[in-house]
Amino acid sequence: MHRVLISDPLSEDGIKPLLEAADTEVIQKPSMEKEELLEEVAKADALIVRSQTQVTKEVLEHGVNLKIVGRAGVGVDNIDLDAATDNGVVVVNAPDGNTISTAEHTMAMLMSMARNIPQAYHSLQQGNWDRKKYVGVELKNKTLGVVGFGRIGRVVTRRAKGHRMNVIAYDPFLTREKAEKAGVEHGTLDEVLALADFITVHTPLIAATHHLINKDAFAKMKNGARILNCARGGIIEEEALYEALQSGKIAGAALDVFEEEPAINNKLLELPQVVSVPHLGASTVEAQENVAVDVSNDVMEVLRGGNAKQPVNIPSIPEEMQDKLTPYITLSEKLGAFLGSIVRGGLNNINVYYSGELTDVDPTPLTRKVVKSVLQLFVGNRVNDVNSYKIAKDKGIEINEQKTTSTKGFTNLLTVELETDEETRSIAGTLLNGLGARVVRLDGYSVDVIPEGHLISIHHKDQPGAIGRVGSLLAEHDVNIATMQVGRTDIGGAAIMILTIDKEVGPECQEHLAHVEDINRVQYLKL
Ligand SMILES: NC(=O)C1=CN([C@@H]2O[C@H](COP(=O)(O)OP(=O)(O)OC[C@H]3O[C@@H](n4cnc5c(N)ncnc54)[C@H](O)[C@@H]3O)[C@@H](O)[C@H]2O)C=CC1
Numbered sequence: 001m002h003r004v005l006i007s008d009p010l011s012e013d014g015i016k017p018l019l020e021a022a023d024t025e026v027i028q029k030p031s032m033e034k035e036e037l038l039e040e041v042a043k044a045d046a047l048i049v050r051s052q053t054q055v056t057k058e059v060l061e062h063g064v065n066l067k068i069v070g071r072a073g074v075g076v077d078n079i080d081l082d083a084a085t086d087n088g089v090v091v092v093n094a095p096d097g098n099t100i101s102t103a104e105h106t107m108a109m110l111m112s113m114a115r116n117i118p119q120a121y122h123s124l125q126q127g128n129w130d131r132k133k134y135v136g137v138e139l140k141n142k143t144l145g146v147v148g149f150g151r152i153g154r155v156v157t158r159r160a161k162g163h164r165m166n167v168i169a170y171d172p173f174l175t176r177e178k179a180e181k182a183g184v185e186h187g188t189l190d191e192v193l194a195l196a197d198f199i200t201v202h203t204p205l206i207a208a209t210h211h212l213i214n215k216d217a218f219a220k221m222k223n224g225a226r227i228l229n230c231a232r233g234g235i236i237e238e239e240a241l242y243e244a245l246q247s248g249k250i251a252g253a254a255l256d257v258f259e260e261e262p263a264i265n266n267k268l269l270e271l272p273q274v275v276s277v278p279h280l281g282a283s284t285v286e287a288q289e290n291v292a293v294d295v296s297n298d299v300m301e302v303l304r305g306g307n308a309k310q311p312v313n314i315p316s317i318p319e320e321m322q323d324k325l326t327p328y329i330t331l332s333e334k335l336g337a338f339l340g341s342i343v344r345g346g347l348n349n350i351n352v353y354y355s356g357e358l359t360d361v362d363p364t365p366l367t368r369k370v371v372k373s374v375l376q377l378f379v380g381n382r383v384n385d386v387n388s389y390k391i392a393k394d395k396g397i398e399i400n401e402q403k404t405t406s407t408k409g410f411t412n413l414l415t416v417e418l419e420t421d422e423e424t425r426s427i428a429g430t431l432l433n434g435l436g437a438r439v440v441r442l443d444g445y446s447v448d449v450i451p452e453g454h455l456i457s458i459h460h461k462d463q464p465g466a467i468g469r470v471g472s473l474l475a476e477h478d479v480n481i482a483t484m485q486v487g488r489t490d491i492g493g494a495a496i497m498i499l500t501i502d503k504e505v506g507p508e509c510q511e512h513l514a515h516v517e518d519i520n521r522v523q524y525l526k527l
């Protein structure tokens, strides 16, 4: 039974897939104090949050069984992604479900600000009929500057164009060509700041966007420009915004989000030019249901051993690729585990070569499996798909991935090479149609071995009697040989034997084998 902890309010309809699953137990505890969260997360296999729960390093370290953190929404700035990766916890979000709601909300905030609607409403509520004070401005023919031309920025743009606004956009990934296609002017950040009547930010909150709109940025804006933030508090520097509003440089601000939330004593809220709401961008029935469904599905998939659709801290595998790659996952893991079990010395490099059919796909997810299974032998079971690259990097192990044309006659061939400070060894495997995974080369010797069960790899000298002596000795230890493969390069030269046996061989038997005449190296492994 998988235990799923939900620590923020989520749509009941959206989490139905989790509530109805026979293999999940759902604990819903919104607004927990820190101590309770730490206690609960220690028992959870999955944690689902919105923006309130701070998923810190401490929380992640307490989650000893935690496999996945699901963010029912887009921004993952409340989750310590590095700590999640270090702890092998996959983080997923729901990037599509609240795009429309947040874009519509941005337009609502834009229009409220342009026409002073909240201020006028408030004044009327207090019994004033003041029509002069609340004269606004039209949107038509005004320029909207969009900073961050992603999902939400693009939808806002389309809505703004419906209001006959001109749009100028800045995004490091926006080319002139793409801007032209989207019907917007392409600008640098400075151009957007200088030309826009309204500026709306739609970037994530990351180091590069923290205080992106600061004192200098306000100085570059038109006098009387208006600004919106329906993305994340911290993208606009609040102190600088306060000064810009006080000085009249900026005529108005519409804020959904704040540097510190809940923004109860924020002095910006005292200014009459500020239109503000408590982080409501994604607060619609539709968006909440969408994000809860998306994240619930990903959580269940990962808990059941599958791949996340929307991972944040590992690359996602496109759906059409999944069908092609899935059959090779076991092969990748087995080859890594096989070679990792028999190589000697401190690991420096993991090289993975792909040929044949495998050159048609992005094989990185397979390389991850190889790296994981090799590192598990060196570092232990805390290595998984999420943290394997990070652990390799921390340990100075280089990972190289290459596509080659050398198929050696196979339709697909995956070769793993491990370089240590003592030796370089390699193994190659293929997927045989209908027959599954096969090891077809070990250290350059041709073999045909099913990579599973109990195996012994032996380096020996190609001499009459060598094979017989191994067989006799194993018989003395009551070990039955199921299959045996022998490969050699020259008659009488170095050779290799791979035996599949019916049970584990203990250290004593291995020691005896190592002393058999013409035997150089004996390694037992269990796959
Ligand atoms: N107020 C609310 O309730 C909600 C807020 N959000 C916030 O909105 C943000 C944007 O959401 P989406 O559009 O779905 O994300 P997205 O990932 O589709 O778009 C973000 C865009 O920002 C761009 N960007 C990154 N760094 C930049 C920089 N330095 N300058 C300019 N552009 C930069 C990226 O290239 C990307 O195109 C989220 O990260 C989240 O924090 C999202 C949903 C609801």
Ligand SMILES: O=C(O)CCC(=O)C(=O)O
Pocket (backbone or CB within 6 Å): 050, 051, 072, 073, 074, 075, 076, 098, 279, 281, 282, 283
């Ligand atoms: O969960 C929420 O209501 C906030 C949504 C949000 O900020 C996001 O998706 O980034």
